[in-house]
Amino acid sequence: MSSHSEAQCYPLLHSNGSWDGVCNNARATNYLVSDYQDLLNNTGDGGAVFYLPNIELDASDQRTEHVHFQNSAGLLLVLILLSLTILTIWVFKVKRFRVMHETGLSILYGIIIGVVIHYGFPSTPQDEFYLAEKECESSGTVRTFEIGDTVTLQTQGGDGFRCSINSKVFRTREGDRIEEALLFDPELFFFLLLPPIIFYAGYSLQKRHFFRNIGSLLMYAFAGTAISCFVVGAMMYGWVLSTIDNRLSDAFATRNISVPGAPEAFGDNIIPSLLFGSLISATDPVTVLAIFHDLHVDVDLYSLVFGESVMNDAVAIVLYRSVDEYDGDETGFSVAGLFKSFGSFIGVFLGSFLLGTAIGLITALMMKFSRLRNYPLLETSMFILMSYSSFVIAELASLTGIVAILFCGITQSYYTYINMSQESRRRTKEVFELINFLSENFVFSYMGLSLFTFANHQWVPGFIIFSFVAIFTGRVINIYVLSFLLNLGRSKKISFRFQHMLVFAGLRGAIAFALAIRNTETEERQLMFTTTLVIVLITVLICGGFTTLALQCLRIRVGVDDDDDSLNPDGQEIPYDSTQGNLLISKFSVLDKK
Template sequence: MPELQISPPDPAGSTGKEQQAAGVGILLQIMMLVLSFVLGHVLRRHKFYYLPEASASLLIGLIVGGLANISNTETNIRTWFNFHEEFFFLFLLPPIIFQSGFSLSPKPFFSNFGAIVTFAILGTFIASIVTGVLVYLGGVMFLMYRLPFVECLMFGALISATDPVTVLSIFQELGTDMNLYALVFGESVLNDAMAISLYRTMSSVNSHVSSNKNFFMVIVRFLETFVGSMSSGVGVGFTSALLFKYAGLDIDNLQNLECCLFVLFPYFSYMLAEGLGLSGIVSILFTGIVMKHYSFSNLSENSQQFAAAFFHLISSLAETFVFIYMGFDIAMEQHSWSHVGFIFFSILFIVVARAANVFSCAYLVNLVRPANRQIPLHHQKALWYSGLRGAMAFALALQSVHDLPEGHGQTIFTATTAIVVLTVLLIGGSTGTMLEALQVVGDGHDGPLGEMNQHQILEDQVASVAVGKPSMVDGSKFKHRYLHRHLQPEAGSRLMDGWELETGCN
């Protein structure tokens, strides 16, 4: 009866095991997400700023990954936690960036747009070159593991991508100056595109694909990418605005279609830019800005509530999952801890490079700004301190393992991992203390732009409550935070009277 053995049962059993492993892997991810949200809520409720939500998520991933690493966990389950760069760039990053643009207050962002571009383009370029040169000189002087010069520049490019998610959340919680928030936020979004462009250019130079490129062409290429990405994002945003205004989708039986289209347009913008060889990050950011101020108002009231809640929900999930995902992979990956000197001196060098970035660019910006628009020294120090490294640097470092020889790529990846963990946990945890020491907490009324924005925010909240629309923050908490921290006492008194008159608050 040999013919009966032609179809062995092994493939079916193997498929069943893979499905079971997938279920267990997804279950663990959901459990870690639930734990992160609950722990983050408890920490935020008790105003425990020494362990922000992003740091708590990273720690949870590290702990669970460490436990899985020392246990006899099946290989099939572990594969569900591997950090894939494509999954990060195509699925996790877009909703985070879109929500950033969608919830952005445009006045401080565009009022500081020249400074933001200076920090993001020139500053990132300076930080990359300074880091790369110092790492190369450190290797030549036998202070650390020696890398070729182009590979040092690749490391400088990837490690210059800042990701101040933790810092910005504390900025919002404590109520810092809107101009400072706009500078930190704008730089972090745009310098990601610059860092990716620099890294890819240096990688192509290293592989001798285009060895004739020089640094001037890098800047020209980035400007082309930036302008093209911004144009595509703005174009998609205005296209959606025209569609929602004239297609008549705001009737009851078409609200489902309206919501579906509003969710699809951001991804269309991101994938369009990526397909054209541009920056999806920049494109979806400007799509979010345009759609909030032109498309959102053309939606029906129910669709507006759904869109605002949906993008806030999906970005929160993606952001939390990124840090869990990263922490788990850090614990599970093979690292090269034999070059501790490379890690130590790299941390020192990026601190120096960040200072060269911030203070030189701030000096140039202040040269062309009037006296009342100058970036003060304590804001410059806050900018310097807020240069955390996060998921973008980690994803590029993981890519360098494939792009570089085994020893070199592994050393860069291990150093980047250590830098990400240290900056997120130590700098993120000390951000509240830093803001108080620099006296930037609650100084939103220092400049005319900050005062105008705080009044505008309060007026928007009053108007939303007056017409019965849902407010993004609780009324009593909002009054406490903005009236007592940002507005003058007499202005607060007048606005309080107006608030009570229109809302009936006691």
């Protein structure tokens, strides 16, 4: 068994900031990066040899302290933002002030905090050094180089090695350190914040009105989202190409072109534009729906807006994933890739739907045939764990957790809810309402913060402005064309006033933001994120603020009781059958009653 003696390292510093580290028979020698500060400061023009003792240092304690500060500062700011939002909401409710919804307040407070941090804290240089770009030669069989808080050099079975590591010296700013505290892992949105929001949407669903309009909702969700995606994608691709030579017919055949101010990838093929179209097609009219709820707007309009947004989110996420995985040829398209993408969309959506529904049914059977109802705390806990497991299992199975947990929530509200004790029913409603409220407001607050704390914004004014034109065009085509087709077969037509309101309610929100922030590695992804952020902020603040005025201008009735449509002129309740005129739902109802 061979023995290895720890070596002494002799770093040779050069005037260009690089150093050569010669270590003979080194086993594992770690040096704190900051220890090289004096070496960098005393480098001569011709370089000099410095002796470092054989020490083993680690920066883990400093790193832990730094991370602890970031987490504590970030959590404190989140608590401050949510507290300010809640107190302002309370004032607004007392004063009956409906011009701005709580999500708009969250955004504004986030923007204010972001401005204070970005401009209020002066940049203070800190001496921190990071090493990168390593090139090494070794006669040993194994060598490992980890460049970060420590420099680790390791060989085995050889005479040693010679390493040349070009050091890049970065001076961090105190302001940057505070801004770092506000940067959350994008996966936090998908695994912790979005699931309860989506589940609550399904669990709090008004089933009677939802299933009465199920055909229209499915049409808006599937066909409407696809229309919006392709209209926005095609228009944005056309804008990118027309910006180059102002000749769309010739430009569509151009490749490897560069748009001033825009990433080159948008000119290579249409896929990045379609990807942007798919993520920005996710609507989130939470502000409009809250005002609808407070004013007791017509229940059919409420169910159309709410149901379309819930189903649209699920479809948009799967569509985004399918476009992202699209396998095109060099020109951007291939028949095989197109069918593969379509098949992936259908497979992922159906798989997620079946998984979420199955877990909901399993939970219902568990609650019905067990005696958990005698222990409400255990019953509620099991309900929450089973519901969240639908999201996690779907993600592990390469499906879409958002779709799974949505349909799990719908199934739970339809079957599990009636099999639980009264105490558990109350608890589950209140728990998910609370988590939904806090999660939603945190997401919108973080949107406001991101306007100033995100370091890699790509500001292309023309792209951003034309994006508004594209999404409005896509929304108009989506709603009016599909409503015309739907009215051909509906006994109760979707009025033009409702259609106008549906167009107005096409706000963008949490889903679009979460999809955009999940990947910001490249310039085109950063442009998508910046554009999405601006669109969300403006639509939520403007459309949300003018919802009441829009209802008045369109003369849509408010103060409507949920059961008004179920009464005949004599005030007697009319039995409602949600399966009328729908063969598929009718067959399901027969099975459901067995």
